[in-house]
Amino acid sequence: MPDLDDELMERYQKGDENAFTLLVRRHQQPLVNFIARFINDRDSAEDLAQETFIRIFKAAHRYKSEGAHFKTWMYHIASNLCKNELRNRGRRDRYRVDNVVNSGNDSDGDAEQIDLIGNAPANPAYQPEVALERKELQNAIQKAISELPEQYRLPLVLRDLQGLSYDEISEVLELRDGTTKSRINRARLMLKEKLKPFI
Amino acid sequence: MNCLQVEKHFSAYFEDTLDYQTLQTFEGHFAECETCQAEYTRFQESVKAVQQLPQIEPSPYFIPALQQRLTTEERETRSIKDVLTTQWQQLLDVFRRPKWAFSGVFALILAAAGTYFYQDLRPGPVATTPLTKQVATSPEVFPVQQSRRVAADRNQLLRGSVISTPTQPMQQRYMLKQVSYTTTSTSGGL
Numbered sequence: 001m002p003d004l005d006d007e008l009m010e011r012y013q014k015g016d017e018n019a020f021t022l023l024v025r026r027h028q029q030p031l032v033n034f035i036a037r038f039i040n041d042r043d044s045a046e047d048l049a050q051e052t053f054i055r056i057f058k059a060a061h062r063y064k065s066e067g068a069h070f071k072t073w074m075y076h077i078a079s080n081l082c083k084n085e086l087r088n089r090g091r092r093d094r095y096r097v098d099n100v101v102n103s104g105n106d107s108d109g110d111a112e113q114i115d116l117i118g119n120a121p122a123n124p125a126y127q128p129e130v131a132l133e134r135k136e137l138q139n140a141i142q143k144a145i146s147e148l149p150e151q152y153r154l155p156l157v158l159r160d161l162q163g164l165s166y167d168e169i170s171e172v173l174e175l176r177d178g179t180t181k182s183r184i185n186r187a188r189l190m191l192k193e194k195l196k197p198f199i
Numbered sequence: 200m201n202c203l204q205v206e207k208h209f210s211a212y213f214e215d216t217l218d219y220q221t222l223q224t225f226e227g228h229f230a231e232c233e234t235c236q237a238e239y240t241r242f243q244e245s246v247k248a249v250q251q252l253p254q255i256e257p258s259p260y261f262i263p264a265l266q267q268r269l270t271t272e273e274r275e276t277r278s279i280k281d282v283l284t285t286q287w288q289q290l291l292d293v294f295r296r297p298k299w300a301f302s303g304v305f306a307l308i309l310a311a312a313g314t315y316f317y318q319d320l321r322p323g324p325v326a327t328t329p330l331t332k333q334v335a336t337s338p339e340v341f342p343v344q345q346s347r348r349v350a351a352d353r354n355q356l357l358r359g360s361v362i363s364t365p366t367q368p369m370q371q372r373y374m375l376k377q378v379s380y381t382t383t384s385t386s387g388g389l
């Protein structure tokens with residue numbers, strides 16, 4: 001049974017431009033959330049999410065709804081873009097470490113990280129202490145996630161933040177079901193240890 | 200089942216996907232082991248805390264910015280296509296005229312003949328001898344010079360500027376650093 005995304009892709013392939021806009025509207029928020037949480041950088045997340053849609057747009061004529069699901073295809077493209085971005089950052093950082101004398105912990109060049117306190121929405125039932133405590137915990141969780149090795153962080157974000165099923169995650173990451181399950185369990189165990197001071 | 204094995208099933212227990220047999224042995228150990236009970240409670244709480252993280256929203260400019268990028272990309276692709284088609288078309292047009300087609304073929308024959316006679320006149324293996332001799336007499340010189348040139352090229356690429364070839368001691372150290380940088384970058388992930 002074709003889902004709405006597949007139907008929209010089919011419509012777009014037949015020349016309906018609005019169908020693509022609708023696809024973007026449906027997926028922009030989860031995609032930005034996924035990328036921002038995975039690479040821990042809100043600003044680059046928008047850019048990478050747009051790049052994901054551009055790739056989808058360019059490859060749209062090759063898309064076949066029987067072979068893949070739009071959602072997993074989208075996350076697959078986004079994951080690869082994120083991995084490349086992180087690899088390039090790693091190279092840039094190593095280059096800096098190699099060439100900057102007495103650099104120490106240079107934080108000024110790092111990407112802007114997600115500051116949940118700064119991004120807190122206005123709430124009518126606002127309790128400063130409780131809110132601050134919650135924001136601190138959220139910041140700690142984001143930091144702990146960003147410290148996980150990539151191979152564990154990616155399936156964890158897809159599962160616990162994006163709500164994908166194990167099957168979908170296996171499809172996105174091209175892993176066997178057992179590997180996906182054990183990596184997610186391992187990632188959760190690592191997080192439990194990292195969050196020990198808070199939980 | 201021991202504590203380590205129980206821990207491997209935490210996610211499945213949390214998501215209620217354990218089969219009957221595993222659930223029995225899991226709960227058998229769990230009922231007796233206070234460490235596992237405490238660890239599981241923390242596990243459960245941390246998973247729930249992660250799942251409750253607020254969703255990050257895209258900015259209101261997301262779609263307009265994307266549309267802008269798509270238009271630019273489309274325009275660029277179209278102009279490249281246009282250039283390629285016109286050039287190809289021009290080339291084909293030339294050969295469509297019989298006079299030009301004849302001259303083209305004639306020029307090709309001339310070029311082929313020229314190359315053939317030039318090869319006949321060229322001195323054969325003698326021309327390559329000095330180089331092979333030089334490499335043979337000092338075998339370690341060539342690789343070192345080569346690697347320096349590669350390092351300098353890499354430097355140029357990385358820094359986007361031209362570096363003079365004579366190697367001062369300090370510069371030499373810098374280049375060695377660059378080489379080690381490039382070798383580490385290929386092996387590392389995050």
Ligand SMILES: [Zn+2]
Nearest residue numbers: 201202232235
């Ligand atoms: Zn135990």
